[in-house]
Amino acid sequence: MSTTTFDDTPRIEPTARPSYLTEENTVASWLFTRDHKRIALLFFASITFFFFVGGGAAALIRMNLATPEGLLQPSLYNRMFTMHGIIMVWFFLIPSIPTTFGNFFVPLMIGARDLAFPRVNLLSWYVFNLSGLVVLYALIMGAADTGWTFYTPLSTVYANGYVFAAAMAVFINGFSSIMTALNFIVTIHRLRAPGMTWMRLPLFVWAIYAVSVVMLTATPVLAMDTFLLAVERFIGIGLFDPRHGGDPLLWQHMFWFYSHPAVYIMILPAMGVVSEIIPCYARRPIFGYAGMTIALMAIAILSFFVWAHHMFVAGISIYAGVAFSLLTFFVAVPSAIKVFNWTVSLHKGRITFDAPMLYALGFVLLFTLGGVTGLMLATLAVDVSVHGTYFVIAHFHYIMVGATVSAFFGALHYWWPKMTGRLYPEMWARFAAILTYVGFNLTFFPQFVLGYLGMPRRSYTYPAEWQIWNVLSSAGASILAVAYLLPLLYLGWSIFRERKADANPWAATGLEWTTPSPPPTHNFERTPRVSRGPYNYDPENDRFITQEGTPHAR
Template identity: 80%
Template sequence: MAALAADVGTDYLTSENTVRSWLLTRDHKRIGLLFFASITFFFFIGGIAATLIRLHLATPSGLLQPSIYNRVFTMHGIVMVWFFLIPSIPTTLGNFVLPLMIGAHDLAFPRINLASWYVFNLSGLVLLYALIMGGADAGWTFYPPFSTLYSDGYILVAALAVFVNGFSTIMTALNFVVTTHRLRAPGMTWMRLPLFVWAIYSVSLLMLLATPVLAMVLLLVAAERFLQVGLFDPTHGGDPILFQHIFWFYSHPAVYIMIVPAMGVVSELVTCFARRPIFGYTGMAYALMAIAILSFFVWAHHMFVAGISIYSAVVFSLMTFFVAVPSAIKVFNWTATLHKGSISFDAPFLYALGFVLLFTIGGVTGLMVATLGLDIDLHDTYFVIAHFHYIMVGGTVSAFFGGLHYWWPKITGRLYPELWARFAALLTFVGFNLTFFPQFILGYLGMPRRYYTYAPEWQPWNLLSSAGASILAVAYLLPLGYLAWSMLRGERAGPNPWRATGLEWQTSSPPPTYNFARTPAVTTAPYAYNPENGSYVAQDGTVHA
């Protein structure tokens, strides 16, 4: 171990400390932190919008003007999807950890990595401009002809922000794909890759293939709105359904872009804190790839009531059930990994447990909306809102926090306060369920999404949801406080506080600028934990009693 770690005082955080050295850095670890600052900022913008929505919906008569309300939920969707969820895990944890995990000294294209951050911020500025000018009001889905002919919001500016944002996604994805192919340390074969690397790799393929389609459809919206080309407008021979096909051809894979990295994080956490090899490694790796591929063939399940043919509805419903199978395999394998483990309930593991539970609920309700006969009733109601928040917030955000706590000692070199963190993890779980479970019931009762007002008899459920949201807000703010505190005052972590097997734990914390004192050689599969006596074999072959 000592051979891979570097001398104290040469770590990436303190090696150079000018503003310029941060803004022009090519170090994947520093760029990961830059991205962390950006997405945290946007998480707060999106979070403020969410808070406004829940405040507004606490009473049927509401708080905001209807036109303002439409702009608030549109901004919430756009910010959370493209400026938080999609970049969240890949650009921060992925950027920081992936090269370390495979024994590389950096990503394949360090300058492109930095450029990606600048492009991301540029797109963020465009979005903020749209927000300050008055916002867009067509929902994050931009459905025409409303978005192209009838909306009076800043649709084109918002669409431009998303368009530019896509280039950042593509640059980062390209970097991960090439890095995984070309920069693995000697002995790091594909079947020895940690599952987090598999997850980031498959999600990068999705990003590369899907994002250009989004760019295309946004350009078509601009062409119709700005140049009055009849693409989606039926009075000029266009077809509004055409937009939905192209949009969801991107946006369904995008759902998996948001959840697959989270699956990777959770695989790392479950096996480390159960101190047991992951159950069915090969199946887990192939399931990730299966999800990535199948996710391209389910897009029209967003259109079951849009008047598509019965034949295509049946085929897309069947494909949707198929894509649920690899997801189910993952849930069962995480559960089975606990069997005969030696489990300790540290904060990252609590987040991971929360993930598996909430993801399972989000998954089975996904089956309900995939069922044709039920989707007729549930489509565009709060049931769908609850379903995808269970996946995106209960799933992805929980995994993001879990991963952040897990790798925090590696990133900062210091331990976070464990009790506070466990409390925040539990509070997240409680607050989340209180916020979103009532929304399943609201949807079932028939409350449509995007309504600024609702029938008075639905108020109790809306109140519960708003109350839960306030708890959730506290649970998300807490880590900001104690993590910041731990950066200055936390206990020194040492290289490997979790006694984990990954290469990233075999170098010092925080790692040196070029990650390892020498290039590691990999001799074993990941997750060689022994639950009987707590010993483990790190991926560089060193045995630890």
């Protein structure tokens, strides 16, 4: 190392070419673009819209639960939590990180010009919006009242809301997932730059690869499920109806065969984001790169074999329950390994606490708390007690909201300069990150207590003695709402008023930082040649080497 001379942080000459944002300015140039970066921004607009629609429903839920008497009519309350679940799961969480940051950064991180199938990518956005229109139709006409899980025979025979429209929205939405996943798999297999071997891929790309495999294999099952549900509801073929020889539990098996992997669809990309942020702000290599890749793929594969842990009290054979409990503990092992590796990745670092790092550290803590409560739910006898209560609500919100949404905001801040060419106001961002953490814990930690006390989920009322915990939770939700709205304001402001970002404002090693901010339409002036792994940070001398092999002092 001593013979190497170190340049300053690379200054890439402002190119004569305009960036992807400014090359064309017509509306048509956005709506018919095939540029993965523009499509990522289109997706970003769509999912942000649905995040606030789903969030609005959550706000109504928490307002209603602030008092036992409630605020909403029971039928409205039931429709609000159903639509909150459907919109947040399929219209925000599942597409969130893959369609935005995955779309934008997978080609940049592997040194490609675009995804393998740019037209399919654009089609995916149109299909997503079509499904979005259908779900908005369902919502405006009167919404579904089944819970997001559509359990039969309630959903097929007894519910009188817009179940068919909601199910069709989910059905159509699945095709968008499948197209996006296929695109990522082919891109990562075929379009890596010279020298970008599998074991040199950034962990974010590995995570997107793992999640794409799960999406591509699980989502067709969802299409079958929702199709059969629609047929059953309209014609009553009796597949899930015991009066015609059907089995209500068959629906649960089929639904969770998709929807449990879907939980990992929501968390794997978040794990990838955090694996990028932590080395960058700790200024040291990720601990156990190979272990992290193995853990990602192990989670992706094992996620298919744990679905019946949603059914421990549903009347499956108790020995099936035992088998699925064991498999569930197995899938927790790679998750635990990842937590330890992220934590030890701080050891001997040179740590700064910028907003993305605060979000990432928050992610690790919230994910760990969601994880240990997941272990409690995997333990059969404890699940018998807390299944169907607020304990479960708290657990999966820690994973899917606490962890995934924190990672989403972390990614948004980390890559904001690359996407927009502008920095963001650091103090405001740190404030929002801390506020998210405080608001989140205040919202959901009391729900663990409520759950063990026995408060059933999906109830519009509760006994008066539980009000204190519900008030705390609702108070936390209002803080959380501020923390989620705040970035909308200061990031919006930053586009026009903040300082311009140079190519590599965080002194990071990935290929996406070797091209100007914002990147030109074709990403790179020349095809990058990769000579080493992704996290060559040297905390001892505060230096780093990019994946192309260029050493820099920070």
